[in-house]
Amino acid sequence: AQKITQTQPGMFVQEKEAVTLDCTYDTSDPSYGLFWYKQPSSGEMIFLIYQGSYDQQNATEGRYSLNFQKARKSANLVISASQLGDSAMYFCAMREGQVNTGFQKLVFGTGTRLLVSP
């Protein structure tokens, strides 16, 4: 079964508008972390935002915010005021395992390709 599900293969948004990229996850571990990465056409993975399972507040980093709904097991990324440079692949990922052990690994979703138009 998929542990990270991204149901939107592609999304379109106009410049300056907000967009939400969906992510749902599945885990029975009470301690986990959720990440969003951006991958431009150059290929590098750029860390955007992180949410810990015990964090009380939704994470925010500049124009990025994470809408964390623990009961629904969803961790949607919201990009406000989209820019042309936001056009890229976006991956949701979950860290499995305890933070203080060496057996952590990231499990990724299949990604959403975002295209921002002028």
Added chain:
Amino acid sequence: DVKVTQSSRYLVKRTGEKVFLECVQDMDHENMFWYRQDPGLGLRLIYFSYDVKMKEKGDIPEGYSVSREKKERFSLILESASTNQTSMYLCASSTTGAREYGYTFGSGTRLTVV
């Protein structure tokens, strides 16, 4: 600036060749990972290592092996390359105990097997 460096950006190999993909990190990280990225499938974990000479299978280890003789270097080995191993390969490292900033990725190696 912290770095994960993959030795080749693009690689073309013939079917049956033994292929080495090298990854070096300069952050003294304990954990290193090899992922494979294919369209529509996202990133899938091949192998990871949490210490020198230690390795663990990921989700798709078949056809691959790894070597970690030194802390900073993690090699992915394709013993006998096949066309279905044509893919983008991403190396990453992390430090035990880190929260959000612990994972750093290399720029990727795009391998084509002909």
